[in-house]
Amino acid sequence: MAGLAASFGSGAMTNSFKDIENTSLIFLIGSNPTEAHPVLALKMRKAIRNGAKLIVADPRRTEMADIADIWLPLIPGTDIPLLNGLMHIIIKEELWDKEFVKSKTENFEELIATVENYPPSEVAKITGVNEELLYQAARLYANTYEASICYTLGITEHVTGTNNVINIANLAMLTGHLGRKNVGVNPLRGQNNVQGACDMGSLPDVFPGYQKVFNKEARQKFSKAWGVELSDKVGLTIPEMFDDAVNGIIRGMYIMGEDPVLSDPDSNHVRKALENLDFLVVQDIFMNETARLADVILPASSFAEKDGTFTNSERRVQRVRKAIDPIGNSKPDWQIICELSSRMGYEMHYQSASEIFDEMASLTHIYAGMDYQRLDKNGLHWPCPTKDHPGTEVLHVGKFTKGKGVFIGIDHIPPAELPDEEYPYYLSTGRRFYHYNLTTQYSSSLSEYHPEELAMVNPKDAKRLGIKKGDKIKITSRRGEVITSFEITDRVTEGTIWMSFHYRDVPTNVLTNGVYDPVSHTGEYKVAAVKVEKI
Amino acid sequence: MSNVTLTIDGKQITVPEGTTVIQAAEKLGINIPALCYDPELSLSGSCRMCVVEIEGMNNLPTSCTTVVREGMNVKTKSAAVVESRKMILELLIADHPLDCMTCQKNGNCLLQQYAYEYDVKEISFQGIRHDYPIETDNPFIVRDMNKCINCGKCVRVCSEIQGRDVLNFAYRGFDTKITVDLDLTLAESDCIFCGSCVAVCPTGALLEKNMIGKGRSYEVKKVKTTCSFCAVGCNFDLNVKDGKVIGVTSNPTSAVNGKHLCVKGRFGHDYIHNPNRLTTPLIKKNGEFVEATWDEALNLVAEKFSEIKKEYGNESIGVLSSARCTNEENYLMQKFVRAVIGNNNIDHCART
Incomplete structure (x- = not known):
């Protein structure tokens, strides 16, 4: 989000799913939609069936890589040099969109100066990608008028996550693949309401609608609406909160609908932080690993038990409708927050979720034209500033949200931890088709079908380790160890282990590296160094 | 593209060139029965239920594959058409279990619906009946090939929408059967259990396993909502009976996904009623969680947060x-x- 905000002025998918379905080329980088976004993958397959080309950059041979025209099997954490190499070729071969760059962007010289240092021969060495493939991919992307880039957490969950995103934005601006139909830079959001949680200001630096807390005008607006003075000091991100909890600066925490002990990197550090608190409140629908450490647990209701809205990856705001009453004595999260707030001396009384939405919309320009009645049928894409506005499927038409798009030259920074003699394997992590984060463990059908973690091990590594199907392995990093079952598959390259984080009995995130991107503060889930032993 | 004017059941309509007769009829609000037709899939014209009478044509053409022509005069319910449809239904039920009273599809089955509409109750043709074992070896989908009418919609949706090609026709004549890969079970195959085949199946041949025995289609309240897994934002209907979510079915009006879902969206929402749901506030006392009232829990949280704020x-x-x-x-x-x-x-x- 931070990356696209820096380049374009708005951190969201520039185009809609429909545009992906209708494009002529999909460049998929750090994204595995057949498993993580299955129904969007259908739209991609449809595009391909209708003749669209597919370029996949991924260290794993994913299903999409199987059907790709060009697969770029890069070494984990080398996205920046890969993209610089592509841009180097595009500039050298004069394939860039001169008119677009001249009229709609600025700071192009910086990009030229940076990518000059990434000739394909050099890039091939850093990324492990064949030089000829780099040429093919660069030419195909630049020469296709309607080309769309889609990326997911394979780009952002790196210590260079923000820079990775900026470099994707650079590539799209260089080739003019922005501001019209069937093109764009499209971050595919992970969880159901990532876009909405960000839009609503569940971030330490912004109010709803990305209005900065240090902007006096914005602060005054919210201060007036809410009837209290508001702090202008940017708050703490999650890793900062945990660091400060270890240091005794943060004394109390309130965690709603998250399980950082299982899902945040370096979980032993997270556990230590939470254990050091004076008071921890967890609000969730299940007794998760974090809740076990709590002083008070507040039982929340699932999405089936409440009204509301989710905003999907393409910025479409859609209704969530109550189907059943809350289970047991649980309550919808919004009601719990209201009751707690009122008890702390700030009265919050809403009759319905719709009333909360209306208050939010009155303070949030990009949602201002929406209400439950308008959202009822098909939802609306933000920005939708007025009641008669149809919503916006394509961003940055005519000009960028911030005026001119900004090129920022990005140099390669390797992952914070690389394999060495003691920890010789790369570990990369992600999501599986049959599971979704931690909730699907509670689905009996899904758990029955995919009951245990199966780490992916390349056949050559399996041979070297002397392991066979049915054995167990111990995987150790500098931060912890897990014991897991595995499958032997050439979908991972030699020297790389891949694991998911869905299983409580194989808590993969004790292994991952707690270092994070300096801007977005997203952890480096995608690269850690581990050793593997047969047990 | 130019327009074509035709008459259907005495009503005139003008539609764009290339429109099929069944589509033109639909625009007039005339519902032509069809078992193998789905506007999202390629045309098969195999079930013959959608036949109509068209002046000047010798046989009864299928309306799903016949393109409109200027001046066409179509009859969708003539005596010949009705007789033909009856015959097709009689042939179908001659080899179809008539266990509607216990079938999960009861009330939502096209074959049952058409048999009712065309008053087909007797089995006119006695002969061999299929006796396939019912496939239940996966947690998501039950396949009962005895109830399959070979319409092939599942084959087409698997190939044309999902791009998986797990299902196809095999064998010949009376033995013709829709098989999974080389006549394996779904669990043994590359099936990813998206359930789109279940969503298009007109009979009880493919069913959501989790919903069997949980409620009749007409007892179920359907609530359209947005999926809680991933950010694609598919919509579907939560099926509710007696205050309980018994399953998920497609809602074709969904803007993002139409009828299509993934295994998680269609089959993973049983977590809602997992017995391990937290159902009461808990307060930790001496290292153990103790059940508490909302008042006790919220007062404690309010008090502790206020204290921490005051002190630190x-x-x-x-x-x-x-x-x-x-x-x-x-x-x-x-x-x-x-x-x-x-x-x-x-x-x-x-x-x-």
């Missing part, structure tokens, strides 16, 4: 909101942090 200042509390919760809840949570706790220490894990 506004900056000493941090809050994590959630990308799983609604916009309204995220809005309120950040309002709570900013207006009540008095800092900006709010974040969630999907900041990227």
Whole structure:
């Protein structure tokens, strides 16, 4: 989000799913939609069936890589040099969109100066990608008028996550693949309401609608609406909160609908932080690993038990409708927050979720034209500033949200931890088709079908380790160890282990590296160094 | 593209060239029965239920594959048409279990519906009947090939929408059967259990396993909502009976996904009623969680947060909101942090 905000002025998918379905080329980088976004993958397959080309950059041979025209099997954490190499070729071969760059962007010289240092021969060495493939991919992307880039957490969950995103934005601006139909830079959001949680200001630096807390005008607006003075000091991100909890600066925490002990990197550090608190409140629908450490647990209701809205990856705001009453004595999260707030001396009384939405919309320009009645049928894409506005499927038409798009030259920074003699394997992590984060463990059908973690091990590594199907392995990093079952598959390259984080009995995130991107503060889930032993 | 004017059941209509007769009839509000037709899939014309009479044509053509022509005069319910449809239904039920009273599809089965509409109750043709074993070796889909009418919609949706090609026709003549790969079970195949085949199946041949025995289609309340897994934002109907979500079915009006879902969206929502759901507030006393009332729990939280604020200042509390919760809840949570706790220490894990 931070990356696209820096380049374009708005951190969201520039185009809609429909545009992906209708494009002529999909460049998929750090994204595995057949498993993580299955129904969007259908739209991609449809595009391909209708003749669209597919370029996949991924260290794993994913299903999409199987059907790709060009697969770029890069070494984990080398996205920046890969993209610089592509841009180097595009500039050298004069394939860039001169008119677009001249009229709609600025700071192009910086990009030229940076990518000059990434000739394909050099890039091939850093990324492990064949030089000829780099040429093919660069030419195909630049020469296709309607080309769309889609990326997911394979780009952002790196210590260079923000820079990775900026470099994707650079590539799209260089080739003019922005501001019209069937093109764009499209971050595919992970969880159901990532876009909405960000839009609503569940971030330490912004109010709803990305209005900065240090902007006096914005602060005054919210201060007036809410009837209290508001702090202008940017708050703490999650890793900062945990660091400060270890240091005794943060004394109390309130965690709603998250399980950082299982899902945040370096979980032993997270556990230590939470254990050091004076008071921890967890609000969730299940007794998760974090809740076990709590002083008070507040039982929340699932999405089936409440009204509301989710905003999907393409910025479409859609209704969530109550189907059943809350289970047991649980309550919808919004009601719990209201009751707690009122008890702390700030009265919050809403009759319905719709009333909360209306208050939010009155303070949030990009949602201002929406209400439950308008959202009822098909939802609306933000920005939708007025009641008669149809919503916006394509961003940055005519000009960028911030005026001119900004090129920022990005140099390669390797992952914070690389394999060495003691920890010789790369570990990369992600999501599986049959599971979704931690909730699907509670689905009996899904758990029955995919009951245990199966780490992916390349056949050559399996041979070297002397392991066979049915054995167990111990995987150790500098931060912890897990014991897991595995499958032997050439979908991972030699020297790389891949694991998911869905299983409580194989808590993969004790292994991952707690270092994070300096801007977005997203952890480096995608690269850690581990050793593997047969047990 | 030019327009074509034709007459259907005495009513005139003008439609774009290339429109099929069944589509033109639909525009007039005339519903032509069809078992193998789905506007989203390629045309098969195999079930013959949609036959109509067209002046000047010798046989009864299928309306799903016949393109309109200028001046066409179509009859959708002539005596010949009705007789033909009856015959097709009689042939179909001659080899179809007539166990509607216990079939999960009862009330939602096209074959049952048409048999009712065309008053087909007797089995006119006695002969060999299929006796396939019912396939239940996966947790998601039950396949009963005895109820399959070989319409082939599942084959087409698997190939044309999902791109998986797990299903296809095999064998010949009376033995013709829709098989999974080389006549394996779904569990043994490359099937990813998206369930699109279940969504298009007109009979009880493919059923959601989790819903069998949980309620009749007409007892179920359907509530359209947005999926709680991943950010594609598919819509579907939660099927509710007696205050319980018994399953998920496609809602074709869904803007993002139409009828299509993935295994998680279609079959993973049984977590809602998992017996391990937290159902009461809990307070930890001497290292053990003890059940509490909402008043006790919320008063304790309010008191502790107020104490911490007083002793260590506004900056000493941090809050994590959630990308799983609604916009309204995220809005309120950040309002709570900013207006009540008095800092900006709010974040969630999907900041990227």
